[in-house]
Amino acid sequence: DLISGDLTRANEEIEDFVIARSDGSATYQLAVVVDDHDMGITHVIRGNDHITNTFKQIMIYNALGFEIPIFGHIPMILRPDKRKVSKRLGDKDVNEYSTEGVLPEALFNYLCTLGWSSKQDREIYNVDELVEIFTTDNFNSSNSIFDEEKLLAFNKEHIKKKSNHDLATMVAPLLVESGLTTKYWLETRWDYLRDIVGVLKERVRRINDFVTMSNYFFTSDFVYDEKAAKKYFKPEAAERLEELANRFEQLSEFTLENVEKTLTSLAEEREVGRAKYIHPTRLAVSGTPAGPGLFDLLVILSKQVVLERMRKAVKHIRAKSD
Incomplete structure (x- = not known):
């Protein structure tokens, strides 16, 4: 054998x-x-x-x-409970993983590591590389456990290797299907979509995650994260957001460098850490306390949208304080 x-x-x-x-x-x-x-x-x-x-x-x-x-x-591929993988036990088929946003090449790569090893200090390979290095000498004799979390880790790495254009092509129909936007809107703003997937692809584990993580790029009608709002939307945050918005408004070029420099300078003037401005600003423009780099986020959203959302947050904070 x-x-x-x-x-x-x-x-x-x-x-x-x-x-x-x-x-x-x-x-x-x-x-x-x-x-x-x-x-x-x-x-x-x-x-x-x-x-x-x-x-x-x-x-x-x-x-x-x-x-x-x-x-x-x-070797057999087993469930975490050491039983054979079976649809009767609720295990997924290939189509389900595709629907959930797992790339074919990521699934192929992960499956190749179950019961087989490249004997090299790496696990992530494309199909051509696996074909090149595959040898029957490297099979293991013991059964393997199918770990979906590890599959998603492989998927994350393969997503990061994709170009922004290729990812945008995959994500566009999902965004339309979700109701966040329309096909025509995306076709006329393709660069915008590529910028979005570019800043999110380091964070997603599934292609579908682009949809759930990008809501605030397509609408200003979002609810502020309740826990974050209690922490960052204090009365003094309204003053800081208002002043920062006024500084942003004066910028002739809303670039990454200018936006970061403006926030940093204001924080130094007021003798507070940058976080005093960063956290409420992120929450104001996205509704969430976490996400891609703030300055990337601001530039992608555009000056007009950022100003509108920051001033909307100022009104929200003051209304809550009254």
Whole structure:
């Protein structure tokens, strides 16, 4: 065996087995041998749960005078509870992972690591690289556990390798389907979408995450995170947001460098840490306390949108304080 080496079993340990039913139709053991022979199969690579079948099938190969192919029995892929992966137990099929935003190349890459190793100090490979380095010498003999969290870690790395344009092409129909925007709107603002996926792709684990994480790029009608609002939307935050918005408004060029310089200068003037401005500003323009770099976020949203949202937050804070 390619993986397990020499395997032997005494003939008396192999029970008499049926190769044809009473109606004359062939059972699996006979059918698979004849079919593989007719198709010119030279290598049979399958799960190690078929080892017992292999002894029976070799008997049939010999009886029929067929050349015996090379057999390799690879480790089983098991659930975390050590049972075989099965749809009856609720395990997903390939289409479900695709629907959930797992890239085909990420799934392929991860599956290749289950029961096989490149023997190199890396795990992330594209398909061509895996084809190049694949060898039967690197199979493991023990069964593997399918870990969905690790699959998502692989997916995250493969997403980061994609160009912004390729990701935008994948994300666009999902955004339209979600109702966040329209096909026409995106087609007329393609650079905007590419900028969005560019700042989010370091954070997502699934393609679908681009939709759930990008809501505030397409609408100003969002609710401020309640916990963050209690922490960052204090009365003094309204004054800071208002003053920072006024400084932003004076900028002739709303660039990454200018935006960061403006916030930093204001914080130094007021002798407070930059966080006093960063946290309420992020919450004001996105509704969330976390996300991509603030200055990237502000520039992508545009000066007009940022000013509108910051001043809207000022009104919200003051209304809550009254």
